[in-house]
Each structure stands twice: as structure tokens, then as C-alpha cells.
Amino acid sequence: MLIGKASEYRYSEITPQSVFLRRREFLAAMMASGSAFAAGTKLEGVVKSNYKVDDAVNSYKDATTYNNFYEFGTQKELPAIQARNFKTSPWTVSIEGDCAKPRKFSVEEIMKLAPLEERVYRFRCVEAWSMIVPWIGFSLSTLLKQVEPTAKAKFVAFETYYNRKEMPSSNYAGIPFPYVDGLRLDEAMHPLALLTFGMYGEMLPPQNGAPIRMIVPWKYGFKSIKSIAKIKLQSSMPPVTWNLAIPHEYGFYSNVNPRVDHPRWSQGSERRLGEFRKRPTLMFNGYDEVAGLYSGMDLKKFI
Ligand code: MTE
Numbered sequence: 607m608l609i610g611k612a613s614e615y616r617y618s619e620i621t622p623q624s625v626f627l628r629r630r631e632f633l634a635a636m637m638a639s640g641s642a643f644a645a646g647t648k649l650e651g652v653v654k655s656n657y658k659v660d661d662a663v664n665s666y667k668d669a670t671t672y673n674n675f676y677e678f679g680t681q682k683e684l685p686a687i688q689a690r691n692f693k694t695s696p697w698t699v700s701i702e703g704d705c706a707k708p709r710k711f712s713v714e715e716i717m718k719l720a721p722l723e724e725r726v727y728r729f730r731c732v733e734a735w736s737m738i739v740p741w742i743g744f745s746l747s748t749l750l751k752q753v754e755p756t757a758k759a760k761f762v763a764f765e766t767y768y769n770r771k772e773m774p775s776s777n778y779a780g781i782p783f784p785y786v787d788g789l790r791l792d793e794a795m796h797p798l799a800l801l802t803f804g805m806y807g808e809m810l811p812p813q814n815g816a817p818i819r820m821i822v823p824w825k826y827g828f829k830s831i832k833s834i835a836k837i838k839l840q841s842s843m844p845p846v847t848w849n850l851a852i853p854h855e856y857g858f859y860s861n862v863n864p865r866v867d868h869p870r871w872s873q874g875s876e877r878r879l880g881e882f883r884k885r886p887t888l889m890f891n892g893y894d895e896v897a898g899l900y901s902g903m904d905l906k907k908f909i
Contacts, residue, residue, distance in 0.1 A: 647808060648807060649742055649808060649809060651721070652722045653721055653724070654723070655724060657725040657726065657727065657798070658725070659726055659728055663726060663738045663739070663740055664879055668737055668880055669737060669806070670805075670814060672879060674731070674827065675832055676781055676783075676785070677689075677773035677776055677785065678773060678775060678812075680779050685812075685813035686811075689813045691812075692812040693772070694817040694833070695713070696712065696713075697767075697818070698711065698712050698713070699713070699834055700837070701749070701750075701752075701753045701836075701839075702837075702839070703763075705750075705756060705839045707752070707753045708753055716801070719749060721744065722743065722803065723742065723743065724741070724807075725741050725743070725800060726739070726740045728891050730826060730827065730887065731828075732826035732827060734872070734877065735876060735877050735878070735879055736877070736885075737880075738878075740805060740806055740807075741800055741804070742807070743802035743821070745798075745801065746795075746800065747797065748801070749801055750794060758840075759840065759841065760841050760842075761789065761790055762789050762790075762840075762844075763788045763836075763844030763845075764787045764788060764834055764837055764844075765785070765835055765837075766784050766831055767833050768835075780851065781847055781848070782851065784835075785832070786846060786847050787844075787847060788845070788858065789822065789829075790843075791839070793822075799820065800823070801818065802820065802821045803817065803818055812833075815834075818834050819831060819832040823893055824861060824893040825859070825861055825862060828847075828848050828856075829846075829860050859905075861890055861905060862889070863889060863905055864889060875887055
């Protein structure tokens with residue numbers, strides 16, 4: 607269960623100012639020395655957030671060796687091997703489209719925008735397995751507010767960095783690249799939507815989407831797009847990779863919903879990595895506070 611809602615807490619309550627300042631100094635020193643934000647770099651000044659679940663956290667090994675990152679292989683163990691040398695620094699993210707202040711940000715600039723929080727989220731893959739992971743980041747809304755979305759912006763489109771030469775499985779993965787995904791603007795602005803830089807106290811390893819990815823915990827895992835290079839605010843609904851690949855199986859919303867089965871299997875239960883028994887899947891993956899985003903929508907139709 608969620609112990610609290612972000613809206614109930616202010617940063618000043620969860621982040622001592624001194625911790626925040628120390629982290630800014632750490633980032634400044636990293637940038638000045640030219641050190642790369644390599645995977646495994648410990649993140650300083652991370653504050654525990656009130657977003658946490660009671661269930662036991664999965665092991666680092668579970669979360670970093672059982673991955674979906676089709677650019678680096680379609681079998682779960684391959685991204686950890688094939689993304690090992692993926693160069694994730696320097697890295698910029700272009701934020702463009704319907705906003706007053708479009709611009710490119712370096713990852714370091716983005717990381718300085720707000721205190722880094724550790725949030726222990728449930729993560730439910732559409733393939734009916736799940737895990738509990740301590741992600742590190744802050745709400746995507748913090749970044750989007752920087753570019754000042756205009757009234758025309760109704761959706762947010764995300765695009766993963768793509769280079770065929772660096773991504774060995776791009777020719778046979780069976781899905782189009784670059785990997786793309788999207789959210790409605792109000793979904794993207796929901797405090798639970800996490801812009802993620804790290805996990806287990808460290809920078810993300812490449813196989814988990816370094817150096818910057820989304821974690822949208824009330825949606826199936828494929829909405830949590832990795833290694834983001836571009837974010838575009840727009841008036842139209844953006845295409846999403848899995849809908850492009852298999853339109854009759856995947857829609858735009860992809861909210862975790864135990865009442866709507868996948869055409870090929872039940873979504874009523876899931877197996878937590880490391881366990882044998884099945885657990886019941888929870889509506890919105892247990893994040894009931896997002897229900898208001900979908901009031902009046904038929905969630906059997908808008909899958
Ligand atoms: N992002 C990109 N660019 N490419 C992918 O293949 N796979 C998605 C999502 N983001 C994917 C992606 C799927 S299907 C899942 S379940 C999650 O990443 C897996 O995240 P994890 O490997 O960190 O558990």
C-alpha cells in the first residue's frame with residue numbers, strides 16, 4: 607500500500623536543505639572534473655520518499671539481469687550483456703513542441719532541478735510478472751514545468767535514443783525503432799510519474815535505461831520507456847511502439863487492469879520475481895490515486 611501521497615508532502619518536509627545543497631555540490635564537482643556518470647556511480651543526497659510499499663524489495667540481481675530492452679536483445683538476460691558498453695555520457699534530452707521554452711538539457715542539468723527521491727514502487731510487466739524496485743528520481747512534472755507547456759499541449763511523446771550500430775538487436779527485434787511511447791499531459795503531470803536516473807542507491811545501469819528513463823507505476827512496464835533522448839509536447843496522441851507492433855493487443859493507455867485480459871493470457875494475477883506463488887493483480891497496480899484521471903472512460907475500450 608502507498609503510505610502517502612506526494613501532494614501531502616512538501617520537499618522541505620522530506621529533504622533537509624543541507625542534503626539538497628550537498629548534492630548540488632557533488633553534481634558540480636562531477637561536472638567540473640569531467641567524470642562520467644557511469645553505471646554503478648553512487649548517488650549522493652538521495653532522500654527516502656513517502657512512496658513506498660510494504661512488500662519486500664527484489665534483489666539488485668533480479669532487477670538488473672531480467673530485463674526488457676529490445677534494442678539490446680529480446681531475451682531477458684541479453685540486455686545486461688549486450689548493453690554493457692552502451693555509452694550513456696555525455697547525454698542530452700531535447701524537450702520540444704508545444705511549449706514556451708523548448709531546449710536541450712544535459713542529464714546533469716536535469717538532475718539538479720530537484721532533490722532526488724528514492725521511491726519503492728511496484729512494477730508490473732504486461733507479461734504477468736512483477737517486482738519491487740527502489741527507483742531514484744523525481745516527478746516528471748518538475749522537468750515539464752521548466753519548458754512551460756502551452757494550452758495546445760495535450761500529450762507528451764517520448765523517444766528512446768537510437769543508433770543501429772550500437773544496438774545489436776535492432777534488425778531482428780520485431781518491433782520498430784526508435785522505441786516511442788506517450789502519456790496524456792495530465793498523466794505525465796501526475797506526481798507518481800517518475801523521471802528516473804537511478805536504482806538501489808546508484809545511477810541506472812545501461813540495461814535498465816541509463817541515463818534517464820520513465821517509471822509509470824500504474825501502467826504496464828512497457829510504458830516505462832528507457833534511455834530517453836527526446837520529449838515532445840503535442841496536441842495529438844503520440845504513437846506507442848507496442849501498439850504499432852501489435853495493434854490488436856496493445857493500446858495507448860495500458861493501465862494495469864486485472865479485469866481486462868491480454869488477448870493471449872489473463873491479467874488477473876502475476877508472479878513476483880523470486881516467488882513461485884501467484885498474487886492477485888491490483889487495479890492500477892495498487893495506485894488507486896490515479897483513478898480520477900480516467901473517470902468516465904470505459905477502461906475495457908481504452909486499453
Ligand atoms: N524502453 C525501450 N527503449 N526499449 C524496450 O524494449 N521495454 C519496456 C520498458 N522500456 C523497453 C523499454 C518493457 S516491455 C519493460 S517491461 C520495461 O522497460 C522493463 O524495464 P526493466 O528492464 O528496467 O525491468
